[in-house]
Amino acid sequence: MLSVKNRPFWLLLSAETISALGDMIGLFSIEWLLYQMTGSKWLMGSVLVAFSLPEVIIRLIAAPLIDRVDRVRLMSALNALRFFTLLALALFAFTRTIEVWHIFVAAVVLGSCSALFIPAGMALVPNLLGKQHFVRGYSLMDGFTNTARLLGPVIGSTLVSVSDPSAGIGVNAVTYALSAALLFLLPKQTTSHSEREQLSACSWKQLARDWAAGFLFFRQVPALFVIMILLAVSNLCFSSWNMLIIPLGQEVLNIRAVQIGLLMPAFSLGIITGTLITSWLGEVRRRRVLMLGSFIAMGIFIVLMSMSREFILTLCLFFLLGLTIPFFNSYSSALYGQLVPDNYRGRVMSVRLLLGQGMIPLGGFLGGVVSESFGLPLLLLLSGIIQILCGLIGLFMPLLRGIDGDLTPLAEQIQKKLAPHPTGRVHATPR
Numbered sequence: 001m002l003s004v005k006n007r008p009f010w011l012l013l014s015a016e017t018i019s020a021l022g023d024m025i026g027l028f029s030i031e032w033l034l035y036q037m038t039g040s041k042w043l044m045g046s047v048l049v050a051f052s053l054p055e056v057i058i059r060l061i062a063a064p065l066i067d068r069v070d071r072v073r074l075m076s077a078l079n080a081l082r083f084f085t086l087l088a089l090a091l092f093a094f095t096r097t098i099e100v101w102h103i104f105v106a107a108v109v110l111g112s113c114s115a116l117f118i119p120a121g122m123a124l125v126p127n128l129l130g131k132q133h134f135v136r137g138y139s140l141m142d143g144f145t146n147t148a149r150l151l152g153p154v155i156g157s158t159l160v161s162v163s164d165p166s167a168g169i170g171v172n173a174v175t176y177a178l179s180a181a182l183l184f185l186l187p188k189q190t191t192s193h194s195e196r197e198q199l200s201a202c203s204w205k206q207l208a209r210d211w212a213a214g215f216l217f218f219r220q221v222p223a224l225f226v227i228m229i230l231l232a233v234s235n236l237c238f239s240s241w242n243m244l245i246i247p248l249g250q251e252v253l254n255i256r257a258v259q260i261g262l263l264m265p266a267f268s269l270g271i272i273t274g275t276l277i278t279s280w281l282g283e284v285r286r287r288r289v290l291m292l293g294s295f296i297a298m299g300i301f302i303v304l305m306s307m308s309r310e311f312i313l314t315l316c317l318f319f320l321l322g323l324t325i326p327f328f329n330s331y332s333s334a335l336y337g338q339l340v341p342d343n344y345r346g347r348v349m350s351v352r353l354l355l356g357q358g359m360i361p362l363g364g365f366l367g368g369v370v371s372e373s374f375g376l377p378l379l380l381l382l383s384g385i386i387q388i389l390c391g392l393i394g395l396f397m398p399l400l401r402g403i404d405g406d407l408t409p410l411a412e413q414i415q416k417k418l419a420p421h422p423t424g425r426v427h428a429t430p431r
Helices: 007-038 041-067 071-094 100-128 131-162 165-184 193-200 204-219 222-239 242-253 257-281 287-307 311-339 342-357 360-374 376-395 398-403 408-417
Strands: none
Touching (some): 007 071, 007 100, 007 131, 007 165, 007 242, 041 100, 041 242, 041 342, 041 360, 071 100, 071 165, 100 131, 100 311, 100 342, 131 257, 131 311, 204 222, 204 342, 222 242, 222 287, 222 311, 222 376, 222 398, 242 257, 242 360, 242 376, 257 311, 287 376, 311 342, 311 408, 360 376
């Protein structure tokens, strides 16, 4: 088990948990505010595009910097920027001077910050833990943040019911300030002389080389590239409808705000349960069946959600959908933590997130258009079928058998191939 004396890891875990709690409080409040102002599912999907498109672009341009700067200070600065953005949005909402474009501007800023905050946090975890604790570390990170995501919508819906959306947005701003303060308590990262030389020599050409190195890494483990594509498909399906929970509750299930606020907590409770199971299991040898079986199960539960018109049944399906996710996500993250060398981790994690989440803007746009034209049930049905088909294809791909078994020899081989020379250049053994 992880030591309670590992103060840096628990500080990072606390900071990300508080930030995740605020995310869900603010997300519910902003969604409610926008739906209250416009009643448009297309605009709700467009907000997701406004958030995720700059996230993809910033990640493409600037994410290699994660390996060149102090990741802790970077995350603190990004949370400070998110605090001031949401504080301004809360004041506009409270004074009834808010316009739709204010929400879109805030979404662009928040998405831009998320582009660097998430991969920086993912890349930081292995620096704080031993290799034998990667799965449990990522599982704990998922478990705590998803516990926060369980509570967030409940708090957000309560604030909307007893006050108004500005209260939830303001609380979200405060959580970012607290998270930034906790991150600031983490020890400053030390950099070698060669790393400082690389930072001072940073240029667009160097950033392009960094991105190329991140992409070319997947030549070492093609199976990780396939897993990344499956994640992109899953995000396309999920993002097409996850911003439409409020219309789903009001138009399809005919339920109140407090009941709508229970749907995402049920989903998060499922993730927590799945996370506890994966943490208990630890490392397993047959990762492929476990990961892809859960991927197919996600699609099945989404198909069943498309047919449900009862609140209790839908609540249970949200829980089951969440239950399946850690079996894919935790083991996927652990694979990256085990196989990617530290000097490549920020770049590779950024490529992973770029390609894995690059479908989110498209999913949000298509989800808004399809639901506005044909209704939410058909959108859910199509999303579930696509996920099931892709999971079945992956299950029968011989290439993915490479993620099973003991990966230590492969990790050592990759480390040797990509070991930096004293000059700072990477030695790549010819294939």
